[in-house]
Amino acid sequence: MGVHGLTTYLRENKRVLSKTFELPSNGTVSIVVDGWSFIYGLHYNSNLPWVYGGEYEEFSRLVCVVVDAWIKVGFKVYFVFDGACPELKFPTVISRLSQSHIQPSLLFFRTSPVSRATSRFLNETRIIPPLSYATCIHALEKLRQTTDALEIHYADEEGDPYAVELAGRIGGYVVGNDSDFVVLNSEGYLGYIPLDEMVWHIPSTDVTPSLEGDDVEFQMVRKPKAKKKATNHPTVGRGLLPPDPADRTKLSFTSYNPQTLASHINIPVTLLPLLGALVGNDFSSQSESNKRNAQSLFFDRQLSSSQRIERVANTIRSVLSPTSQKRKFKHQVGSVMDLIDRTVNALLARLITTMGSGEIESIVDKIVESTLQYAIPRYEGDAAGDAGLWITDVCALHHPDSCPFLPMISRKVAEESEEPPGHTEDLLNVRSLYLEAYRNGQLFPKSIDILSTGSSWPRLFLENPDLETVSRSIGRPIRQWVYSILDDAIGLPTTEEESTSIPEEPSVDDSEESDGDEIVDVVESDDEDSTKDDDFLAPLKGELQRLRSEDEATEPPASVVSRKTFRNGDPSVIEYLRRGTRIAQEPLKVAPLPVLLLSIIPNVKTQHTAPLLLRNEEDRLTVFLHLLESDLASIRELPQEQLIPILAVRWVVHCLHVRASETGSKDREKERWTKTEARCFLASLPWATQASLAPSIEDAEIPTIVDRNVQLMAQLLMALESIEQLAQVLMLVERAPSPAHLLSGKLFHSYLTGMRPVNNSVIPSRLVDSVTDGLEEAFQEERTKKIKKERKDKPLVSPVVQVKGAKKNAGSSLFSMLGDVEA
Secondary structure, eight states: OOSTTHHHHHHHTHHHHEEEEEESOSSOEEEEEEHHHHHHHHHHHHTOOOTTSOBHHHHHHHHHHHHHHHHHHTEEEEEEEOOSOOGGGHHHHHHHHIIIIIHHHHHHHTSOHHHHTSHHHHHHTOOOOTTHHHHHHHHHHHHHTTOSSEEEEEOSSOHHHHHHHHHHHHTOEEEESOGGGGTOOOTTOOEEEEGGGEEEEOOOOOOOOOOOGGGGGOOOOOOTTOOOOOOOOTTEEESSSOOSSOTTOEEEEEEEOHHHHHHHHTSOGGGHHHHHHHHOOTTSOOOTTOOOOHHHHHSOTTOOHHHHHHHHHHHHHHHHSOSSHHHHHHSOOOSHHHHHHHHHHHHTTTTGGGSOHHHHHHHHHHHHHHHHTTOOOOOOOOOOGGGGSOSSSSOSSSOTTTOSSGGGGOHHHHHTTTSOHHHHHHHHHHHHHHHHHHHTTOSOHHHHHHHHHSEEOOOOOSOOTTSOOHIIIIIHHHHHHHHHHHHHHTOOOBOOTTOOSOOSSOOOOGGGGGGGGGHHHHHOOOOTTOHHHHHHHGGGTTHHHHHHHHHHHSOOOGGGTTOOBOSSSOOEEEEEEEETTEEEEEEEEOOOHHHHHHHHOTTOOOSSSOOGGGSOHHHHHHHHHHHTTOOOHHHHTSOHHHHHHHHHHHHHHHHHHHHHHHHOOHHHHHHSOOHHHHHHHHHHSTTSTHHHHSOOOOTTOOOOOOHHHHHHHHHHHHHHHHHHHHHHHTTOTTTSOOOGGGOBHHHHHHHHHTSSOOOGGGSOHHHHHHHHTTOTTTSOOOOOOOOOOOOOOOOOOOOOOOOTTSOTTTTOOHHHHHHHHHO
16 A cells, blocks of 8 residues: 555665654653554454454454553554545555455355365455454444543545644654555654554563572583574564563554655655655556556566666656756746656656657646645644644544535535525534534444545455345445435535546546645645755645646546536436456436335425434434334334344345345345344344353364355345444434444354354344344245265166067167167
8 A cells, every 4th residue: 555665665775764662661652543554454463263254342352452552551542544535546446445355255265165264265365354444443432431542533535644644733653554654744743653563572571590409410401403493472572462461561663754765765855745646656546447557657667666766766856956057047847747747758758759748648647636645734723732633623633614524514505505594504403413423433434435426335345256246235225225315414426417437537536626726735844954845845836726727728637527516417326346256336326315215104204394314313213214124113122232233134134035036036045044044143142142051162163164154144244334324324323333343253153054053042032033023934944954865775677578569669768778688
């Protein structure tokens, strides 16, 4: 992740680019942790089994263990989680999903059961369980209630610039696994700490034992030729998990500072974002259908990643440095666009004669957009540290006028500004509800993608690639309600009518245009030792805005053709789902919410009433249960923590039953659940008494991996995530809280495979009744194991006797004829 090859470059030059520190020390050190880097790092360090769907209860415990250990050694921890993904990053996201989810899943189901059950195979094809994010948030929120040394932030858009801006505000470091953190910079930012360069250790207290009595004449002798085996010392650990005991642990870490990197490659620190865009970053990748990206034109294939960085740095220096007085006066660089244009042309020197001007301009435009992603606005306030945060309730870092998140949830307010005051006030109240929910972690960033770019990215996990993806069969009917509710409450972006398809080159969000005249903030610096930065940056302010104004007067660049607008039109959402062995775009028209409400509640009042989100909880709960086909007394009586799990299994059973009934296909008939499979899920829940009475299973014992069981878990996970997202947009989080942190996929598979017997007497009967209520005909008949019949000795073949009067060989086979001959 981040700038291509920069992580390798940092490691190769670690001695001159890094500094090492050890904690605990005097004072507190502030760190801003990239949330997703933490989730990935902890998942890989913990080696928790993933193939069964996730061990979320144990993962939640490990989150608390690591963060608590950080706090004990002297860290004040600020977590930052990504917001909406910018359109410019879509090709990179699609490529990563294919590599990290589609390909491992395909390999898993194309490998023999014996081979794919090995630990090596499972480690090499590891997929992050889909409920890890919700579990991590739950654990952090729980821990935050017990300490003042932990804060959680949810970024307005991309999390990397937000994290660096926050670190600059509090005077701290950023911890993660993304080399962008050594390219981004802000005043007060101390540097980037890679997660894999954090080392836990316990000071050694071992003392050579003294010899007494008869042992004084003996000495301890080691065989000099004995080869020491490399062992993992229990008191030393590289990575997130601290060793035991944690009370005496020390933590060493390495940091990299943007200023040090810029000095090493001899370019202004303010131009590191440009270097990152030219070398290649997450925003400069091309779509799958356009493999010829700028980097393939800039560099020879034989150049290593480090050599590419050096070449770009040398090119930037050559453009900036006037080699002669004549060049200095006639060709002095006076704008960001001038610098980018000259640098791109210099890197394309070997191919410049074979390329047209339009192609070169397209590359320049791409580099401009990629550089803009690193834009961090300058802080104009005077308060330092925590005192400078949360000046308003809208955003921790930005004034409401400059916060990029607020326009995403203000679309309906802007459109209805001419409506009666009472209606506008309702819309403002709805906006406040969503704003508060997002800042408190009660609204998925996936929902913000819908509001920002009109895109939907259901989480992928291990599922049979030969079957229809559960994102469509299980999740889509629920998500369609999510889209309509968000459109009715906030308003979704619409696409211009002439843009009927998603182009190959995605665009940057409208919210980023507000930063156009702040390109100087990407490259501004207060470095007193680098006066050339100030001289160079002085004429740059507003250059990009001027350029865009000129472009709008002529023809829009290719990268902004599909930009989402606020114009009138039918709202639609582009879903990115697995189709076979690739990620495909599937556009969906968003139905008006009143139409959907009438389809499930014929007598509902849809006119002259308050918005759905401003109605009482009972009304919202009724809609919630109705659309999930579960508005029953047995469901309403369930405790809060049991509601979503029961609704999830009911929804899966209902969907598969409807699919089988519509087509009559035998394959779809086989997809339906059995009641025993539903009871296995109920038994795996922590509130079932089965866990305390059933015989324990050793940790070393793992359930057999069965294709059907893997598919059952994929269906459940999709239902759980989709229903939780629906509960969030309906503001029912307290009535239907997330159950993610309670689930154990391994336990579920243990019951499915028979490693643990399911004793119906210890599963609360009300849970079984709530699952089957109204769905008695939706389950398929119980699956019975085929019992091999014992072979019986075949009777001796009696001679074939020709019956008189019968035609010889009539209707007989060749073998019958031979039998006749023998007779």
